[in-house]
Amino acid sequence: MSLLGLLAPRLLAARHALRRGYVKPLALGLVTALFWIGCFLFFERVLAYFQTITALGPVLTQRLLVLLFVCFFAVLLLSNVVAALTTFYGAEEVSLLLAAPLSVRRLHQARFVETLAASSWMVLLFGLPAFAAYGVVYRAGPLFYAATVATLVPFLVIPAALGVLATTGLVLVVPARRAGDVLLVAGTVLTSAAYLAFRVLRPERLASPSGLAGFAGFLADVGAPAPYAPSTWAAEVLIPLLGARPGEPLFHLALLASTAAVLYLASAAVVERVFLLAWSRAQEGRPARGSERPLARWLRALAAPLPRTAGLLFVKDMTVFLRDARQWSQLVLLLALAVMYVYNFSALPIDDGSALAGTIREIAALFNLGLAAFVTTAVAVRFVYPTISLEGRSWWVIRTAPIPLGTIWWSKFVIGFVPLVGLGEVLIVLTNRFLGVDPGVTLVFMGTLVGLVAAIVSLGLAFGAAYPRFDTQNPAHIATSFGALVYMVASLALIAVVVALESWPVSRLFWHRLGPEAVGGGESAAIACAFAAVAAVTATAWALGRRLGLRHLARLEV
Amino acid sequence: MIRAIALRKVYGPITAVDDVSFEVAPGEVFGFIGPNGAGKTTTIRLMVGLLAPTSGTVLLGGHDIGREPEAAKAMTGYLADRPFLYEKLTAREFLRFVGGLYGIARREVEGRSTELLAEFGLLERAEELIEAYSHGMKQRLALAAALVHRPRILVLDEPMVGLDPQGARALRQRIRDLAASGMTIFLSTHSLAVAEELCDRIGILDHGRLVALGSLAELRARAGDGAAPRGASLESVFLSLTGAAGPAA
Numbered sequence: 001m002s003l004l005g006l007l008a009p010r011l012l013a014a015r016h017a018l019r020r021g022y023v024k025p026l027a028l029g030l031v032t033a034l035f036w037i038g039c040f041l042f043f044e045r046v047l048a049y050f051q052t053i054t055a056l057g058p059v060l061t062q063r064l065l066v067l068l069f070v071c072f073f074a075v076l077l078l079s080n081v082v083a084a085l086t087t088f089y090g091a092e093e094v095s096l097l098l099a100a101p102l103s104v105r106r107l108h109q110a111r112f113v114e115t116l117a118a119s120s121w122m123v124l125l126f127g128l129p130a131f132a133a134y135g136v137v138y139r140a141g142p143l144f145y146a147a148t149v150a151t152l153v154p155f156l157v158i159p160a161a162l163g164v165l166a167t168t169g170l171v172l173v174v175p176a177r178r179a180g181d182v183l184l185v186a187g188t189v190l191t192s193a194a195y196l197a198f199r200v201l202r203p204e205r206l207a208s209p210s211g212l213a214g215f216a217g218f219l220a221d222v223g224a225p226a227p228y229a230p231s232t233w234a235a236e237v238l239i240p241l242l243g244a245r246p247g248e249p250l251f252h253l254a255l256l257a258s259t260a261a262v263l264y265l266a267s268a269a270v271v272e273r274v275f276l277l278a279w280s281r282a283q284e285g286r287p288a289r290g291s292e293r294p295l296a297r298w299l300r301a302l303a304a305p306l307p308r309t310a311g312l313l314f315v316k317d318m319t320v321f322l323r324d325a326r327q328w329s330q331l332v333l334l335l336a337l338a339v340m341y342v343y344n345f346s347a348l349p350i351d352d353g354s355a356l357a358g359t360i361r362e363i364a365a366l367f368n369l370g371l372a373a374f375v376t377t378a379v380a381v382r383f384v385y386p387t388i389s390l391e392g393r394s395w396w397v398i399r400t401a402p403i404p405l406g407t408i409w410w411s412k413f414v415i416g417f418v419p420l421v422g423l424g425e426v427l428i429v430l431t432n433r434f435l436g437v438d439p440g441v442t443l444v445f446m447g448t449l450v451g452l453v454a455a456i457v458s459l460g461l462a463f464g465a466a467y468p469r470f471d472t473q474n475p476a477h478i479a480t481s482f483g484a485l486v487y488m489v490a491s492l493a494l495i496a497v498v499v500a501l502e503s504w505p506v507s508r509l510f511w512h513r514l515g516p517e518a519v520g521g522g523e524s525a526a527i528a529c530a531f532a533a534v535a536a537v538t539a540t541a542w543a544l545g546r547r548l549g550l551r552h553l554a555r556l557e558v
Numbered sequence: 559m560i561r562a563i564a565l566r567k568v569y570g571p572i573t574a575v576d577d578v579s580f581e582v583a584p585g586e587v588f589g590f591i592g593p594n595g596a597g598k599t600t601t602i603r604l605m606v607g608l609l610a611p612t613s614g615t616v617l618l619g620g621h622d623i624g625r626e627p628e629a630a631k632a633m634t635g636y637l638a639d640r641p642f643l644y645e646k647l648t649a650r651e652f653l654r655f656v657g658g659l660y661g662i663a664r665r666e667v668e669g670r671s672t673e674l675l676a677e678f679g680l681l682e683r684a685e686e687l688i689e690a691y692s693h694g695m696k697q698r699l700a701l702a703a704a705l706v707h708r709p710r711i712l713v714l715d716e717p718m719v720g721l722d723p724q725g726a727r728a729l730r731q732r733i734r735d736l737a738a739s740g741m742t743i744f745l746s747t748h749s750l751a752v753a754e755e756l757c758d759r760i761g762i763l764d765h766g767r768l769v770a771l772g773s774l775a776e777l778r779a780r781a782g783d784g785a786a787p788r789g790a791s792l793e794s795v796f797l798s799l800t801g802a803a804g805p806a807a
Contacts, residue, residue: 296651312658316644316651323646323687393642397703400606401659402632557609 007110009093024482036129043133051137061138062239068130069231072123073159079119080163081170087114088164088271089171089282098279108164108271112264116160123156131238138242150253151237154260158230161263168270171278230256295322309403313411317387327383327475334379338427341375345431365437366507368428369445370499373452376424377491384416384460385487386478388553389469395556405553409461409546416457424449441506451538452498456491458545463487465552494541498534505530559584559711559742560605565614567600567766574600576766577614582744582759584710587737589757590746591792593800597766598746599639602715605744606636618711632660635709639716639746641700645689649680649699652688653706660707667706674702679725693720701729705736712736713744718752730756754792764800 050060088094088111097107131148134140226232233252240247299318303311321327345368391398398408425446432442467483478484505527560582567575575597582588592598603609605616607623607630616623621630643652650671657667675681678698688696697720704712714733718726733756737743747753753760760777762770770777777795 296648308658308661312655316647316655319651320644320646393640394644396606396608396636396638397643397656398659399608400631400634400636401656402628402630402661403659404628554610 007113010114027482027485032125035125039126039129040133043130044137047133047137058245061134061242062235062245065134065235065239066232068127069155069234070229072127073155073229073231076119076123076156076159077162080115080160081166083115083119084111084160084164084167085171087111087118088167088275089279094279098276104272104275105268107275108268112160112164112267115164116156119160119163120156123152127152134238134242140242144238144241147237147241147249147253151234151256154253154256155230155234157260158256158263161260161267164267165263165270168267168274168278171282172274230259233259295319309407310411310414313398313408314415317412317415320390324475334382337375337378338423341371341427342430342434345434365432365435365441366503367499368431368435368437369448369452369502370495372424372427372431372445372449373456373495373498374492375427376420376449376453377456377488377495379423380416380420380456380460380491381484381488382475382479384412384420384457385464385484386475387412387416388461388464388556389472389478390475392470399556405550409550409553412461413457413546416460417454420457421450421453424453440509444502444506444509448498448502448534448538451535451542452495455494455538455541455545458542458549459490459494460487460545462545462548462552463490465549465556468556494537497537501530501534501537559586559619560588560744561617562601562605563615563617565601565604565616566612567597567604567609568612573766575604575611578763578766578768579614580761580768580771582742584742585737585740586758587733587743587745587756589753589760590744590763591748591750591753591760591796592763596763598763599715600766601763602636602639602713602744602746606634606713607631632707633709634711634713635704635707636713637697637701637704637715637717639719641696643688643696643700643703646687648685648687649675649691649702650684652699653703656703657706662707670706671702674706678702694722694725697721698725709741711742711744715746716748717745718747718749750792750796760792762796762799770795770799 046064047061050064094107094111097110131145135144135148138144233255236247236252237249237256239245240249296315296319299315300311303314306314428445428449429442432445463483463486467481467486469478469481469483472478508523508527560580562578562580565575565578566573578597578601580588590598590601600609604611605618605623607627610624616630618630619633621633623630644655647655653671653674654667657670658664662670671684672681675684678701680695680699680702683691683695688699691699697717701714701717704714717729721729730752733743733745745753745757754774757774759771759773761768762777770780772780774792774795777792777799780795780799
């Protein structure tokens with residue numbers, strides 16, 4: 001069978017997905033285009049600034065390009081290991097291919113292309129606008145763009161081949177299920193750490209000329225690039241074509257291409273030799289245990305005060321959640337998100353006593369409720385929205401039991417609401433403390449957040465039931481689906497309404513800078529009305545979410 | 559014990575179940591057979607409350623599954639055609655969960671779980687995650703879960719699929735024993751031999767319609783008027799009634 005024939009199922013599936021409707025692909029295309037434009041403008045600004053530094057400009061250009069390639073290479077290496085684990089040793093269709101009269105070499109080719117495609121989209125998403133910005137700012141000719149394409153091909157193949165080799169070695173040592181869990185959590189921890197580290201560098205300083213100068217200094221201080229790294233070779237192909245300095249682009253392109261070819265052939269040879277053994281190892285499960293797992297005991301003790309059915313559903317949901325490494329990786333991301341959120345407030349320039357700092361403080365306080373609710377929504381999209389989909393094909397177990405749908409809904413609601421409202425309240429208290437706002441504002445926001453989070457969780461269950469995805473058990477996939485996007489937009493609209501309704505009474509009551517005079521009788525009534533409107537809006541959203549959720553749950557067909 | 563009344567399920571232009579009515583008496587084993595895509599699983603999903611009918615209803619032990627779903631479900635055990643279970647639970651945790659859903663006392667559910675796990679040959683691997691189980695083991699565990707609350711009605715959708723010969727034989731014996739104890743059993747199967755061996759009465763579904771209903775003798779008699787010879791096997795009767803019989807050799 002030809003390579004194209006082996007890839008046909010993926011290509012046909014993509015074509016069928018396109019035929020189902022153009023709304024989703026168009027929306028996705030629009031978001032991607034906006035992202036590309038944003039990235040392009042960012043890089044254009046940075047590179048244009050470098051051009052103004054006469055002596056250091058070319059060096060900085062070179063260093064930044066090397067830095068880009070180094071970052072891409074590191075991420076590609078990790079994502080290729082994870083992707084290869086799935087495409088070579090985790091995908092169900094591999095058993096079909098193994099049973100077919102197909103050589104392992106051909107199987108390697110097909111799986112290699114899938115691994116490459118699955119893990120390399122990121123470079124295209126982030127890299128293309130950066131390379132385009134280089135081309136535009138340095139007024140490069142068509143040769144630069146052609147060379148970029150020619151460079152990217154071997155540059156993507158090298159980490160893919162290394163990923164396949166590393167994964168094959170890993171699967172031979174550790175069973176695939178464990179290897180997948182380890183890789184997933186380790187990868188997320190590394191990514192989150194890199195993200196936080198980047199945030200702590202405070203890239204917003206680049207927005208000011210002094211900040212850009214500092215960044216330029218940082219780049220200039222970075223040591224010389226390693227001569228044997230593929231990232232250096234890739235940069236060495238493009239730098240001369242930008243006219244930054246003379247070089248040997250053809251030599252470095254040849255280095256890249258030959259290394260890619262050798263590594264590809266090495267991965268083919270290794271896979272051909274040990275694939276059946278590695279595949280067999282990958283099918284092994286976890287070793288059996290002779291006694292009850294401690295997790296179940298702890299959760300049962302924790303659920304003891306709850307009513308019986310709610311307790312059962314709680315223990316079941318939490319056990320499934322905590323034993324799933326994919327959920328752990330989501331938790332790590334959540335932690336990074338929360339830390340970054342709090343850090344952002346600690347880094348706000350509000351301590352210099354200037355009028356600007358005071359205004360920033362008050363504006364930040366005003367939007368803090370919305371931001372905390374936004375973070376809570378982002379977490380709800382990851383954890384509440386997918387809960388119905390994650391019941392998946394096991395939904396029949398609960399649905400055929402003598403339990404009212406309302407009980408199931410309440411159980412899911414409480415499991416989502418309690419941790420989320422806790423998170424939201426902690427964020428509000430901590431960030432308001434950093435801002436130094438009136439404790440009264442904090443109390444009002446804490447109260448508002450209870451209703452708002454309840455509504456957000458209720459909507460999450462409603463949208464989760466309305467747009468269930470039973471074709472995947474990966475919560476990250478579910479959280480990035482079309483329904484999740486609609487849920488996010490609906491929640492953001494609700495947050496915007498609540499913040500808008502609450503901004504005036506809060507500013508009138510607590511911001512002495514804006515309204516120093518005492519609140520009059522008429523104003524008191526208006527303020528009470530505004531707070532009542534907030535309560536009514538959140539209660540209505542909650543009730544609507546519950547009603548829709550129950551209706552869609554009743555119609556759920558698995 | 560089971561009564562389906564003019565059950566109908568329509569999906570857009572397709573009528574999956576069309577005006578299906580039948581009754582199953584207490585202690586009876588009722589076989590439900592039909593070609594692929596005839597609507598057997600849809601009928602069963604309507605019966606156990608997994609789908610809402612377009613019209614018609616089902617009474618389980620006198621309780622309308624639409625109006626009194628909790629009461630109807632409490633007396634019913636169900637084995638799905640493809641038993642998707644919670645892969646991250648152990649077998650014991652799963653039985654404890656299901657037993658709890660059916661309101662069995664905590665202490666009782668532990669003993670009952672051990673009893674069923676032993677009976678279905680899963681006790682030694684009871685603390686292992688279900689994700690490590692073979693298809694047959696999952697099938698056995700799902701069956702144990704269907705029995706954990708001692709239901710009065712047992713609805714089995716293709717229970718023999720995935721079982722090894724030993725397991726299939728043990729299950730056939732188990733079905734006989736359960737029926738002898740007074741349990742009402744509704745059994746959907748592709749295996750005509752199983753239906754012939756176990757069922758008191760058989761319903762044949764074709765294109766969503768119940769084309770025949772009765773004991774094997776009654777079906778033979780009915781088919782005898784048509785293509786199938788008198789005294790024919792259920793296979794001949796089935797092929798005759800569903801119009802799938804090929805030309806005589």
